[in-house]
Amino acid sequence: MNEKKYWSPVTAGILLGIALFISFMVAGQGMGASGAFARSSAQIAYTVDPNFAQNAYAGKYLKHGNALLNWTVIEVVGIFIGGFISALLARRIKPEVTRGKGYSSGKRLFFAFLGGVIVAAATRLTRGCTSGQALDGAATFSVGAWIFMLAAFGAGFFFAFLFKKQWKGVE
Amino acid sequence: MSKIISVVGIVLIVAAGALTAVSASKEDVIKSKKALCAKYTKNAEAALAQKDFDKATKFAKLAIKVDPENKSGYKVLTKIADAQCSGNVPATNSTGAATKAKPKAAAAQEEELGC
Amino acid sequence: METVFPLFTNGFLDNNLNLMLGLGIGIIFGFILERGGFGTSAHIAPVFYFRSLIVPKIMVTAIITASTLILIGSLLGYIDFSQIFIPTTYLWAYLVGGIIFGLGMVMSGWCPGTAVVGIASLKIDAIFFALGLLVGMFFYFNIYEYIIDFANSGNLGRFTIDKLVGGDIRISYLVTVGVSLALLLFVMTMKKVIDKKGEN
Numbered sequence: 001m002n003e004k005k006y007w008s009p010v011t012a013g014i015l016l017g018i019a020l021f022i023s024f025m026v027a028g029q030g031m032g033a034s035g036a037f038a039r040s041s042a043q044i045a046y047t048v049d050p051n052f053a054q055n056a057y058a059g060k061y062l063k064h065g066n067a068l069l070n071w072t073v074i075e076v077v078g079i080f081i082g083g084f085i086s087a088l089l090a091r092r093i094k095p096e097v098t099r100g101k102g103y104s105s106g107k108r109l110f111f112a113f114l115g116g117v118i119v120a121a122a123t124r125l126t127r128g129c130t131s132g133q134a135l136d137g138a139a140t141f142s143v144g145a146w147i148f149m150l151a152a153f154g155a156g157f158f159f160a161f162l163f164k165k166q167w168k169g170v171e
Numbered sequence: 172m173s174k175i176i177s178v179v180g181i182v183l184i185v186a187a188g189a190l191t192a193v194s195a196s197k198e199d200v201i202k203s204k205k206a207l208c209a210k211y212t213k214n215a216e217a218a219l220a221q222k223d224f225d226k227a228t229k230f231a232k233l234a235i236k237v238d239p240e241n242k243s244g245y246k247v248l249t250k251i252a253d254a255q256c257s258g259n260v261p262a263t264n265s266t267g268a269a270t271k272a273k274p275k276a277a278a279a280q281e282e283e284l285g286c
Numbered sequence: 287m288e289t290v291f292p293l294f295t296n297g298f299l300d301n302n303l304n305l306m307l308g309l310g311i312g313i314i315f316g317f318i319l320e321r322g323g324f325g326t327s328a329h330i331a332p333v334f335y336f337r338s339l340i341v342p343k344i345m346v347t348a349i350i351t352a353s354t355l356i357l358i359g360s361l362l363g364y365i366d367f368s369q370i371f372i373p374t375t376y377l378w379a380y381l382v383g384g385i386i387f388g389l390g391m392v393m394s395g396w397c398p399g400t401a402v403v404g405i406a407s408l409k410i411d412a413i414f415f416a417l418g419l420l421v422g423m424f425f426y427f428n429i430y431e432y433i434i435d436f437a438n439s440g441n442l443g444r445f446t447i448d449k450l451v452g453g454d455i456r457i458s459y460l461v462t463v464g465v466s467l468a469l470l471l472f473v474m475t476m477k478k479v480i481d482k483k484g485e486n
Contacts, residue, residue, distance in 0.1 A: 078312020
Protein backbone atom coordinates (compact mmCIF):
# COMPACT_ATOMS: atom_id res chain seq x y z
CA MET A 1 0.00 0.00 0.00
CA ASN A 2 1.66 3.20 -1.13
CA GLU A 3 1.53 6.99 -1.02
CA LYS A 4 -1.94 8.07 -1.88
CA LYS A 5 -3.09 9.69 1.35
CA TYR A 6 -3.61 6.59 3.45
CA TRP A 7 -3.09 6.56 7.17
CA SER A 8 -0.87 3.85 8.59
CA PRO A 9 -2.93 1.02 10.13
CA VAL A 10 -1.72 1.79 13.64
CA THR A 11 -2.71 5.44 13.28
CA ALA A 12 -6.11 4.47 11.90
CA GLY A 13 -6.45 1.89 14.67
CA ILE A 14 -5.83 4.39 17.47
CA LEU A 15 -8.31 6.85 15.97
CA LEU A 16 -10.83 4.07 15.40
CA GLY A 17 -10.40 2.91 18.99
CA ILE A 18 -11.07 6.42 20.25
CA ALA A 19 -14.13 6.67 17.99
CA LEU A 20 -15.36 3.31 19.26
CA PHE A 21 -14.94 4.51 22.83
CA ILE A 22 -16.92 7.67 22.10
CA SER A 23 -19.63 5.56 20.50
CA PHE A 24 -19.84 3.32 23.57
CA MET A 25 -19.94 6.34 25.86
CA VAL A 26 -22.68 8.10 23.95
CA ALA A 27 -24.92 5.37 22.56
CA GLY A 28 -23.91 2.39 24.68
CA GLN A 29 -22.98 0.48 21.55
CA GLY A 30 -20.20 0.50 18.98
CA MET A 31 -19.73 0.28 15.24
CA GLY A 32 -22.15 -2.09 13.54
CA ALA A 33 -23.01 -2.94 9.96
CA SER A 34 -24.61 -6.32 9.38
CA GLY A 35 -27.68 -5.35 11.40
CA ALA A 36 -28.38 -2.52 9.00
CA PHE A 37 -28.44 -4.95 6.08
CA ALA A 38 -30.67 -7.38 7.96
CA ARG A 39 -33.14 -4.59 8.70
CA SER A 40 -33.02 -3.28 5.16
CA SER A 41 -33.73 -6.74 3.81
CA ALA A 42 -36.60 -7.18 6.26
CA GLN A 43 -38.09 -3.80 5.40
CA ILE A 44 -37.91 -4.48 1.65
CA ALA A 45 -39.54 -7.90 2.12
CA TYR A 46 -42.26 -6.33 4.26
CA THR A 47 -42.95 -3.64 1.70
CA VAL A 48 -43.47 -6.33 -0.94
CA ASP A 49 -45.53 -8.56 1.36
CA PRO A 50 -46.88 -7.23 4.68
CA ASN A 51 -47.36 -10.79 5.88
CA PHE A 52 -43.62 -10.89 6.30
CA ALA A 53 -44.11 -9.32 9.70
CA GLN A 54 -45.03 -12.82 10.87
CA ASN A 55 -41.59 -14.12 10.02
CA ALA A 56 -39.94 -15.93 12.90
CA TYR A 57 -36.73 -13.94 12.60
CA ALA A 58 -37.50 -10.70 10.78
CA GLY A 59 -40.66 -10.11 12.77
CA LYS A 60 -38.70 -8.55 15.58
CA TYR A 61 -37.35 -5.87 13.26
CA LEU A 62 -40.81 -4.97 12.05
CA LYS A 63 -42.57 -4.93 15.39
CA HIS A 64 -42.05 -1.26 16.14
CA GLY A 65 -42.76 0.38 12.81
CA ASN A 66 -40.13 0.93 10.17
CA ALA A 67 -37.22 -1.48 10.59
CA LEU A 68 -34.85 1.24 9.40
CA LEU A 69 -35.55 3.53 12.32
CA ASN A 70 -32.66 2.16 14.30
CA TRP A 71 -29.32 3.39 15.58
CA THR A 72 -27.21 0.91 13.60
CA VAL A 73 -29.00 1.69 10.34
CA ILE A 74 -28.45 5.41 10.76
CA GLU A 75 -24.87 4.86 11.85
CA VAL A 76 -24.28 2.85 8.65
CA VAL A 77 -25.63 5.76 6.61
CA GLY A 78 -23.01 7.77 8.44
CA ILE A 79 -20.30 5.26 7.49
CA PHE A 80 -21.30 5.71 3.86
CA ILE A 81 -21.14 9.50 4.11
CA GLY A 82 -17.81 9.46 5.93
CA GLY A 83 -16.33 7.00 3.47
CA PHE A 84 -17.57 9.12 0.61
CA ILE A 85 -16.07 12.33 1.97
CA SER A 86 -12.71 10.69 2.55
CA ALA A 87 -12.69 9.06 -0.89
CA LEU A 88 -13.74 12.32 -2.51
CA LEU A 89 -10.97 14.30 -0.84
CA ALA A 90 -8.42 11.62 -1.78
CA ARG A 91 -9.76 11.37 -5.30
CA ARG A 92 -10.46 7.70 -4.87
CA ILE A 93 -13.97 7.68 -6.27
CA LYS A 94 -13.74 5.58 -9.39
CA PRO A 95 -15.99 2.80 -10.61
CA GLU A 96 -13.99 -0.39 -10.84
CA VAL A 97 -14.10 -4.11 -10.25
CA THR A 98 -11.19 -4.89 -7.96
CA ARG A 99 -9.69 -8.19 -9.04
CA GLY A 100 -6.45 -10.06 -9.61
CA LYS A 101 -4.43 -9.53 -12.78
CA GLY A 102 -6.22 -10.97 -15.75
CA TYR A 103 -9.13 -12.29 -13.72
CA SER A 104 -12.58 -12.04 -15.26
CA SER A 105 -14.83 -9.29 -13.93
CA GLY A 106 -17.83 -11.51 -14.29
CA LYS A 107 -16.37 -14.24 -12.13
CA ARG A 108 -15.21 -11.67 -9.60
CA LEU A 109 -18.63 -10.12 -9.28
CA PHE A 110 -20.21 -13.55 -8.96
CA PHE A 111 -17.99 -14.40 -6.03
CA ALA A 112 -18.51 -10.98 -4.49
CA PHE A 113 -22.26 -11.61 -4.61
CA LEU A 114 -22.05 -15.21 -3.40
CA GLY A 115 -19.70 -14.19 -0.63
CA GLY A 116 -22.26 -11.62 0.42
CA VAL A 117 -25.00 -14.21 0.63
CA ILE A 118 -22.78 -16.44 2.74
CA VAL A 119 -21.56 -13.65 5.01
CA ALA A 120 -25.09 -12.42 5.61
CA ALA A 121 -26.38 -15.77 6.84
CA ALA A 122 -23.25 -16.18 8.94
CA THR A 123 -23.72 -12.81 10.67
CA ARG A 124 -27.19 -13.79 11.85
CA LEU A 125 -25.66 -16.81 13.56
CA THR A 126 -22.81 -14.76 15.00
CA ARG A 127 -24.97 -11.79 16.00
CA GLY A 128 -22.71 -9.36 14.18
CA CYS A 129 -19.75 -9.09 11.85
CA THR A 130 -16.12 -8.01 12.18
CA SER A 131 -17.30 -4.58 13.32
CA GLY A 132 -20.19 -5.34 15.61
CA GLN A 133 -18.99 -8.67 16.98
CA ALA A 134 -15.21 -8.81 16.67
CA LEU A 135 -14.18 -5.18 17.23
CA ASP A 136 -16.93 -4.11 19.62
CA GLY A 137 -17.03 -7.45 21.40
CA ALA A 138 -13.30 -7.72 21.93
CA ALA A 139 -13.11 -4.11 23.13
CA THR A 140 -15.76 -4.96 25.72
CA PHE A 141 -14.05 -8.18 26.77
CA SER A 142 -16.55 -10.60 25.26
CA VAL A 143 -15.36 -14.18 24.94
CA GLY A 144 -17.82 -14.67 22.07
CA ALA A 145 -15.97 -12.05 20.07
CA TRP A 146 -12.80 -14.11 20.22
CA ILE A 147 -14.62 -17.33 19.36
CA PHE A 148 -15.97 -15.54 16.32
CA MET A 149 -12.64 -13.98 15.34
CA LEU A 150 -10.65 -17.20 15.63
CA ALA A 151 -13.26 -19.17 13.68
CA ALA A 152 -13.67 -16.50 11.00
CA PHE A 153 -10.05 -15.66 10.37
CA GLY A 154 -9.05 -19.29 10.78
CA ALA A 155 -11.53 -20.23 8.08
CA GLY A 156 -10.45 -17.31 5.93
CA PHE A 157 -6.83 -18.43 5.98
CA PHE A 158 -7.91 -22.03 5.46
CA PHE A 159 -10.12 -21.42 2.44
CA ALA A 160 -7.85 -18.81 0.87
CA PHE A 161 -6.25 -21.33 -1.46
CA LEU A 162 -9.56 -21.71 -3.30
CA PHE A 163 -9.41 -18.11 -4.46
CA LYS A 164 -5.73 -17.65 -5.29
CA LYS A 165 -6.38 -16.77 -8.91
CA GLN A 166 -9.03 -14.24 -8.03
CA TRP A 167 -6.62 -12.26 -5.91
CA LYS A 168 -3.23 -12.82 -7.56
CA GLY A 169 -1.64 -9.46 -8.23
CA VAL A 170 -4.62 -7.45 -7.04
CA GLU A 171 -4.12 -3.79 -6.21
CA MET B 172 7.46 9.62 10.56
CA SER B 173 3.80 9.57 11.58
CA LYS B 174 4.10 5.80 11.61
CA ILE B 175 6.71 6.02 14.36
CA ILE B 176 4.55 8.43 16.34
CA SER B 177 1.58 6.10 16.17
CA VAL B 178 3.61 3.06 17.18
CA VAL B 179 4.96 5.01 20.14
CA GLY B 180 1.36 6.01 20.80
CA ILE B 181 0.00 2.49 20.97
CA VAL B 182 2.92 1.40 23.12
CA LEU B 183 2.08 4.19 25.57
CA ILE B 184 -1.58 3.21 25.53
CA VAL B 185 -0.80 -0.42 26.29
CA ALA B 186 1.63 0.63 28.99
CA ALA B 187 -0.92 2.93 30.60
CA GLY B 188 -3.58 0.27 30.49
CA ALA B 189 -1.41 -2.56 31.77
CA LEU B 190 -0.06 -0.36 34.54
CA THR B 191 -3.58 0.60 35.57
CA ALA B 192 -4.83 -2.97 35.51
CA VAL B 193 -1.89 -4.29 37.47
CA SER B 194 -1.70 -1.54 40.08
CA ALA B 195 -5.44 -1.34 40.69
CA SER B 196 -6.62 -3.47 43.58
CA LYS B 197 -9.83 -5.32 44.34
CA GLU B 198 -10.70 -2.41 46.64
CA ASP B 199 -10.39 0.00 43.72
CA VAL B 200 -12.87 -2.05 41.72
CA ILE B 201 -15.28 -2.10 44.66
CA LYS B 202 -14.78 1.63 45.18
CA SER B 203 -15.71 2.31 41.58
CA LYS B 204 -18.94 0.34 41.98
CA LYS B 205 -19.80 2.26 45.12
CA ALA B 206 -19.11 5.52 43.34
CA LEU B 207 -21.50 4.53 40.55
CA CYS B 208 -24.12 3.48 43.06
CA ALA B 209 -23.82 6.83 44.83
CA LYS B 210 -24.20 8.71 41.55
CA TYR B 211 -27.26 6.74 40.56
CA THR B 212 -28.81 7.18 44.00
CA LYS B 213 -28.21 10.92 43.85
CA ASN B 214 -29.83 11.06 40.41
CA ALA B 215 -32.77 8.99 41.63
CA GLU B 216 -33.36 11.39 44.53
CA ALA B 217 -33.06 14.37 42.21
CA ALA B 218 -35.58 12.91 39.78
CA LEU B 219 -37.89 12.06 42.67
CA ALA B 220 -37.71 15.64 43.92
CA GLN B 221 -38.92 16.70 40.49
CA LYS B 222 -41.72 14.14 40.65
CA ASP B 223 -40.29 12.27 37.65
CA PHE B 224 -41.13 8.84 39.04
CA ASP B 225 -40.16 6.95 35.89
CA LYS B 226 -36.68 8.38 35.83
CA ALA B 227 -36.29 8.04 39.59
CA THR B 228 -37.18 4.37 39.45
CA LYS B 229 -34.84 3.77 36.55
CA PHE B 230 -31.92 5.31 38.44
CA ALA B 231 -32.81 3.51 41.66
CA LYS B 232 -32.80 0.19 39.84
CA LEU B 233 -29.44 0.97 38.25
CA ALA B 234 -28.09 1.76 41.72
CA ILE B 235 -29.22 -1.65 42.90
CA LYS B 236 -27.86 -3.40 39.82
CA VAL B 237 -24.44 -1.86 40.13
CA ASP B 238 -24.00 -2.55 43.86
CA PRO B 239 -26.59 -5.05 45.05
CA GLU B 240 -25.32 -4.98 48.61
CA ASN B 241 -25.92 -1.28 48.99
CA LYS B 242 -29.29 -0.53 50.50
CA SER B 243 -29.60 3.02 49.24
CA GLY B 244 -31.21 2.00 45.95
CA TYR B 245 -33.93 0.09 47.78
CA LYS B 246 -34.46 3.03 50.11
CA VAL B 247 -35.15 5.33 47.19
CA LEU B 248 -37.55 2.82 45.65
CA THR B 249 -39.51 2.83 48.87
CA LYS B 250 -39.56 6.62 48.87
CA ILE B 251 -40.82 6.60 45.30
CA ALA B 252 -43.59 4.17 46.15
CA ASP B 253 -44.59 6.30 49.11
CA ALA B 254 -44.66 9.40 46.98
CA GLN B 255 -46.81 7.73 44.38
CA CYS B 256 -49.26 6.39 46.92
CA SER B 257 -49.63 9.39 49.14
CA GLY B 258 -48.88 12.17 46.72
CA ASN B 259 -46.25 13.49 49.08
CA VAL B 260 -42.69 13.68 47.96
CA PRO B 261 -40.67 12.92 51.09
CA ALA B 262 -38.03 15.32 52.29
CA THR B 263 -34.71 15.01 50.57
CA ASN B 264 -31.48 15.90 52.32
CA SER B 265 -30.80 18.93 50.17
CA THR B 266 -34.01 20.89 50.57
CA GLY B 267 -35.26 19.40 53.82
CA ALA B 268 -38.83 20.32 52.89
CA ALA B 269 -41.63 18.03 51.77
CA THR B 270 -43.76 19.17 48.91
CA LYS B 271 -47.27 18.03 48.10
CA ALA B 272 -47.68 16.63 44.62
CA LYS B 273 -50.42 14.90 42.63
CA PRO B 274 -49.61 11.23 42.43
CA LYS B 275 -48.51 10.15 38.99
CA ALA B 276 -51.24 8.25 37.12
CA ALA B 277 -50.78 4.52 37.50
CA ALA B 278 -47.73 4.02 35.30
CA ALA B 279 -46.48 2.11 38.34
CA GLN B 280 -43.22 0.40 37.56
CA GLU B 281 -42.76 -1.08 40.97
CA GLU B 282 -45.50 -3.67 41.31
CA GLU B 283 -43.88 -5.24 44.32
CA LEU B 284 -43.94 -1.95 46.24
CA GLY B 285 -47.40 -0.90 45.10
CA CYS B 286 -49.96 0.91 47.31
CA MET C 287 -27.67 15.18 37.87
CA GLU C 288 -24.42 13.26 38.03
CA THR C 289 -23.31 12.11 34.61
CA VAL C 290 -22.79 8.39 34.18
CA PHE C 291 -21.62 6.89 30.89
CA PRO C 292 -23.00 5.49 28.58
CA LEU C 293 -25.23 8.51 28.18
CA PHE C 294 -28.10 7.02 26.20
CA THR C 295 -28.66 3.80 28.14
CA ASN C 296 -28.56 5.72 31.40
CA GLY C 297 -31.23 8.16 30.33
CA PHE C 298 -29.13 11.23 29.62
CA LEU C 299 -30.01 11.43 25.95
CA ASP C 300 -33.39 11.22 24.28
CA ASN C 301 -33.82 8.79 21.42
CA ASN C 302 -33.79 11.34 18.60
CA LEU C 303 -30.64 13.01 19.81
CA ASN C 304 -29.01 9.60 20.15
CA LEU C 305 -29.89 8.80 16.54
CA MET C 306 -28.50 12.10 15.31
CA LEU C 307 -25.27 11.55 17.18
CA GLY C 308 -25.21 8.04 15.73
CA LEU C 309 -25.10 9.55 12.28
CA GLY C 310 -22.17 11.72 13.25
CA ILE C 311 -20.38 8.82 14.88
CA GLY C 312 -20.92 6.75 11.75
CA ILE C 313 -19.44 9.50 9.60
CA ILE C 314 -16.32 9.42 11.74
CA PHE C 315 -16.11 5.63 11.46
CA GLY C 316 -16.51 5.74 7.69
CA PHE C 317 -13.87 8.43 7.26
CA ILE C 318 -11.34 6.57 9.37
CA LEU C 319 -12.01 3.28 7.59
CA GLU C 320 -11.54 4.83 4.16
CA ARG C 321 -8.37 6.65 5.23
CA GLY C 322 -7.08 3.36 6.60
CA GLY C 323 -7.46 1.78 3.18
CA PHE C 324 -10.54 -0.33 3.89
CA GLY C 325 -12.51 1.01 0.95
CA THR C 326 -11.08 -1.57 -1.41
CA SER C 327 -10.99 -5.37 -1.34
CA ALA C 328 -7.48 -5.09 -2.75
CA HIS C 329 -6.30 -4.27 0.76
CA ILE C 330 -8.43 -6.83 2.56
CA ALA C 331 -8.00 -10.05 0.57
CA PRO C 332 -4.17 -10.18 0.74
CA VAL C 333 -4.48 -10.46 4.53
CA PHE C 334 -5.73 -14.01 4.07
CA TYR C 335 -2.53 -14.94 2.25
CA PHE C 336 -0.31 -13.41 4.93
CA ARG C 337 0.71 -10.81 2.39
CA SER C 338 -0.69 -7.86 4.30
CA LEU C 339 -1.10 -7.08 7.96
CA ILE C 340 -3.37 -4.07 7.82
CA VAL C 341 -6.49 -5.84 9.08
CA PRO C 342 -4.93 -7.38 12.21
CA LYS C 343 -2.94 -4.22 12.88
CA ILE C 344 -5.92 -1.90 12.80
CA MET C 345 -8.13 -4.30 14.74
CA VAL C 346 -5.63 -4.98 17.49
CA THR C 347 -4.79 -1.30 17.83
CA ALA C 348 -8.44 -0.29 17.94
CA ILE C 349 -9.33 -3.00 20.45
CA ILE C 350 -6.45 -2.08 22.74
CA THR C 351 -7.19 1.65 22.53
CA ALA C 352 -10.89 1.34 23.17
CA SER C 353 -10.57 -1.22 25.95
CA THR C 354 -7.87 0.83 27.71
CA LEU C 355 -10.18 3.83 27.81
CA ILE C 356 -13.04 1.64 29.03
CA LEU C 357 -10.88 0.12 31.75
CA ILE C 358 -9.67 3.47 33.08
CA GLY C 359 -13.09 5.09 32.87
CA SER C 360 -14.70 2.19 34.71
CA LEU C 361 -12.14 2.11 37.49
CA LEU C 362 -12.60 5.85 37.95
CA GLY C 363 -16.34 5.32 38.42
CA TYR C 364 -17.46 7.29 35.36
CA ILE C 365 -18.57 4.36 33.23
CA ASP C 366 -21.19 1.78 34.11
CA PHE C 367 -19.75 -1.13 32.18
CA SER C 368 -22.88 -3.20 32.73
CA GLN C 369 -24.79 -0.74 30.55
CA ILE C 370 -22.56 -1.19 27.52
CA PHE C 371 -24.16 -3.50 24.99
CA ILE C 372 -22.41 -6.83 24.45
CA PRO C 373 -23.97 -9.47 22.18
CA THR C 374 -24.91 -12.69 23.97
CA THR C 375 -22.43 -15.48 23.36
CA TYR C 376 -23.90 -18.50 21.59
CA LEU C 377 -21.01 -20.96 21.51
CA TRP C 378 -22.00 -23.31 18.68
CA ALA C 379 -23.67 -20.69 16.53
CA TYR C 380 -20.56 -18.52 16.78
CA LEU C 381 -18.19 -21.34 15.90
CA VAL C 382 -20.10 -22.53 12.85
CA GLY C 383 -21.20 -19.03 11.86
CA GLY C 384 -17.64 -17.79 12.22
CA ILE C 385 -16.30 -20.43 9.87
CA ILE C 386 -18.98 -19.63 7.30
CA PHE C 387 -18.22 -15.92 7.70
CA GLY C 388 -14.53 -16.51 7.04
CA LEU C 389 -15.28 -18.41 3.86
CA GLY C 390 -17.53 -15.63 2.63
CA MET C 391 -15.03 -12.94 3.52
CA VAL C 392 -12.07 -14.42 1.66
CA MET C 393 -14.35 -15.28 -1.26
CA SER C 394 -15.69 -11.77 -1.61
CA GLY C 395 -12.88 -9.69 -0.13
CA TRP C 396 -15.38 -7.74 1.97
CA CYS C 397 -17.15 -7.63 5.29
CA PRO C 398 -20.37 -5.63 5.76
CA GLY C 399 -18.75 -2.55 7.32
CA THR C 400 -15.93 -2.17 4.80
CA ALA C 401 -18.34 -2.85 1.93
CA VAL C 402 -20.31 0.27 2.87
CA VAL C 403 -17.10 2.25 2.49
CA GLY C 404 -16.38 0.46 -0.78
CA ILE C 405 -19.78 1.37 -2.16
CA ALA C 406 -19.11 5.01 -1.31
CA SER C 407 -16.14 5.01 -3.69
CA LEU C 408 -18.02 3.08 -6.36
CA LYS C 409 -16.32 -0.29 -6.02
CA ILE C 410 -18.64 -2.44 -8.09
CA ASP C 411 -17.59 -5.61 -6.31
CA ALA C 412 -18.68 -3.96 -3.05
CA ILE C 413 -22.07 -3.20 -4.55
CA PHE C 414 -22.50 -6.81 -5.63
CA PHE C 415 -21.40 -7.94 -2.18
CA ALA C 416 -24.02 -5.72 -0.59
CA LEU C 417 -26.71 -7.09 -2.89
CA GLY C 418 -25.58 -10.54 -1.85
CA LEU C 419 -25.94 -9.48 1.78
CA LEU C 420 -29.54 -8.44 1.26
CA VAL C 421 -30.34 -11.72 -0.49
CA GLY C 422 -28.48 -13.72 2.15
CA MET C 423 -30.41 -12.04 4.93
CA PHE C 424 -33.67 -12.89 3.22
CA PHE C 425 -32.52 -16.47 2.79
CA TYR C 426 -31.74 -16.72 6.49
CA PHE C 427 -35.11 -15.24 7.47
CA ASN C 428 -36.76 -18.08 5.58
CA ILE C 429 -34.69 -20.93 6.98
CA TYR C 430 -34.56 -19.63 10.54
CA GLU C 431 -37.54 -21.60 11.82
CA TYR C 432 -35.77 -24.84 10.81
CA ILE C 433 -32.48 -24.04 12.54
CA ILE C 434 -33.83 -22.03 15.44
CA ASP C 435 -32.53 -24.45 18.07
CA PHE C 436 -29.03 -24.54 16.65
CA ALA C 437 -28.94 -20.79 16.17
CA ASN C 438 -29.60 -20.34 19.89
CA SER C 439 -27.43 -23.16 21.17
CA GLY C 440 -24.64 -22.81 23.66
CA ASN C 441 -26.10 -19.70 25.23
CA LEU C 442 -23.50 -18.40 27.66
CA GLY C 443 -25.17 -15.06 28.19
CA ARG C 444 -23.18 -11.85 28.46
CA PHE C 445 -19.94 -13.81 28.59
CA THR C 446 -17.06 -11.57 29.47
CA ILE C 447 -13.54 -12.86 30.05
CA ASP C 448 -13.77 -12.40 33.81
CA LYS C 449 -16.74 -14.78 33.83
CA LEU C 450 -14.60 -17.38 32.11
CA VAL C 451 -11.38 -17.11 34.12
CA GLY C 452 -12.62 -15.47 37.30
CA GLY C 453 -11.78 -12.00 38.54
CA ASP C 454 -13.00 -8.66 37.30
CA ILE C 455 -12.42 -6.06 34.62
CA ARG C 456 -8.70 -5.97 35.35
CA ILE C 457 -8.13 -9.56 34.24
CA SER C 458 -10.50 -9.09 31.30
CA TYR C 459 -8.32 -6.24 30.10
CA LEU C 460 -5.00 -8.00 30.56
CA VAL C 461 -6.18 -11.14 28.78
CA THR C 462 -7.59 -9.04 25.95
CA VAL C 463 -4.32 -7.20 25.45
CA GLY C 464 -2.30 -10.40 25.79
CA VAL C 465 -4.34 -12.40 23.31
CA SER C 466 -4.50 -9.50 20.82
CA LEU C 467 -0.75 -9.00 20.84
CA ALA C 468 -0.06 -12.74 20.68
CA LEU C 469 -2.26 -13.11 17.62
CA LEU C 470 -0.68 -10.07 16.00
CA LEU C 471 2.73 -11.55 16.61
CA PHE C 472 1.56 -14.80 15.05
CA VAL C 473 0.40 -13.21 11.82
CA MET C 474 3.51 -11.04 11.65
CA THR C 475 5.63 -14.19 11.93
CA MET C 476 3.58 -15.94 9.26
CA LYS C 477 4.06 -12.97 6.95
CA LYS C 478 7.83 -13.18 7.42
CA VAL C 479 7.68 -16.88 6.57
CA ILE C 480 5.68 -16.21 3.42
CA ASP C 481 7.97 -13.35 2.43
CA LYS C 482 10.99 -15.63 2.76
CA LYS C 483 9.27 -18.28 0.69
CA GLY C 484 8.66 -15.68 -1.97
CA GLU C 485 12.33 -14.78 -2.09
CA ASN C 486 13.41 -18.38 -2.77
